[in-house]
Amino acid sequence: MADASLSAPAPKLTSGFRASLPVLFLLVAGFLAPLVTVAAYAFATPKSFDVFRSFTLQNFAAIFDPNNTVWTSFVWALALAFACVAILLVVCYPIAFGLNKVFGKWSGLVSVLFVFPLFVSENVRLYGWVLFFIKNGVLDGALKWLGFSGGPELLYTPGITLFGMVYVYLPFMLFPMTLGIAMIPRDLVDAASDLGAGRFMIWREIELPLAMPGILIGALLTFVLSAGAVAEAKILGGQSVITITQDIEVAFTYAQNWPMGSALALILVLIVSGLALTAMARLDLDKILGKR
């Protein structure tokens, strides 16, 4: 040991570091480098491709110009994301609780039922809702067949966009939450109950704080993903709401204004990653993933 450290002045590679190298390489080349490119483009001359050769704040000036209405897209995206997280917290908690404490041997099957939709692309699933809600679709047709005057016109509204987000991102809330609730030790709840704590008190004082890391991860994940969502607004919302990702996409494609698109993307990434990193810094991933 002593010999090795003397004869090797170069820093010794530990097994862990060596094992991390392939993934590190992928993440640097496929994740960090693209983000740096986006950041560089954000400071390039508008409507040009002069990346790394020009430096200007014109793109940001244009975004923060009071006459520019692009801020509404940011507001929509963030508001929809907040609403989506709030709804999912309520929708998923009983299910996550059930997966841990109620379903017993069925919980494996129930989990699979919730995982499977992740493998069906979201546009197919959202389009299924279009077929459900559209005029002469499943809902409208079924109501007419039953003698009613037809279904409500829900499609192509902001509300249905939110519904689509809740639908698509449900598993991303459910599974971290389930892991969180799994971290509540049973004997602690029993002990509190023996000492006379009520159901609500146990939930507030014991279950919720102990499950918090998982719940927090779920909330964060769904917030980030829904803040950058675009398919829901396009397929179900019929563009009644323009989210920020759609503005970014338009700048990158039809408008051919990559510097503007990059500036918008950079702002979104800063908001999202600022949130993600602050929350993640407080979590112990080893414990959540079940390290013994």
Next chain:
Amino acid sequence: MQTVGRTRTHFLIRAWTTFVVLAIYLPIACGALAGLSKGRYFAFPIRIFSTEWWGKTWDSLEIHVLVQNSVLIALIVTVLSVLFAFFGALAFARYPWKGRRAFQRLLLLPIFFPQPVLGLALLLWFNALGISPTWKTAVVAHLVWIVPVVTLVIAIQVFSFDPVLEEAASDLGASRLFTLRTVTLPILWPGIWSGALFAFLLSWGNFPLSLYTAGADSTIPKWLYSKMVAGYTPMVPALGTMSTLTAAALLLGGGLIRLLLRRRAELREREG
């Protein structure tokens, strides 16, 4: 009193879960219905059922190319991501090393990132490198998102694994490679298998990354989207349903194999 309240809560939880599961599968069922109706335009209740559109979809040469692209991308992504993620999971969960916590957080970032934005950023990056996007760049894009997911899946298995076993093997004189083959891999197989299944299925169903990074090449989700936006034909729900059924079959088959793997591992453990 306590138990009555408890039974009622449990009943409500079961009812709510059933309701949500049904809601999750409702649109998939609607798509299946639309693909099986005879007319050019969808109307409910369906008057005449027919497999006409399934037949047309099955025979279409355009769709054969899509399926080939999707399968090819998913297969390459599966192999590469398992290789990357196997080592990534060891770094994530097995070895105590200095940069581990930072590595764990870095690994999560691509998962905590909106995929459409990631796709657009990659498009910019490929362009800056002078690479024109094709299905090969889509493979890279899929890897950036899928490798972290597969790493987590395998890491969960690694956490349940006692490093003492590896140390014992090496104390008894086993070489590194021999230890890997006879101790580490057999214990990690179920995790690796799940990871591979996840990789294939996530790549198969991925839409936002393929949309921006596959260039002129199309995959099944990308083609479906282009038809949803402009030019609906019943081939859209028909192909969507076929793709969903393929994923379901793979998940079912994969789950069965995983069960067998686990049973074999348990048997081996018992024998000794």
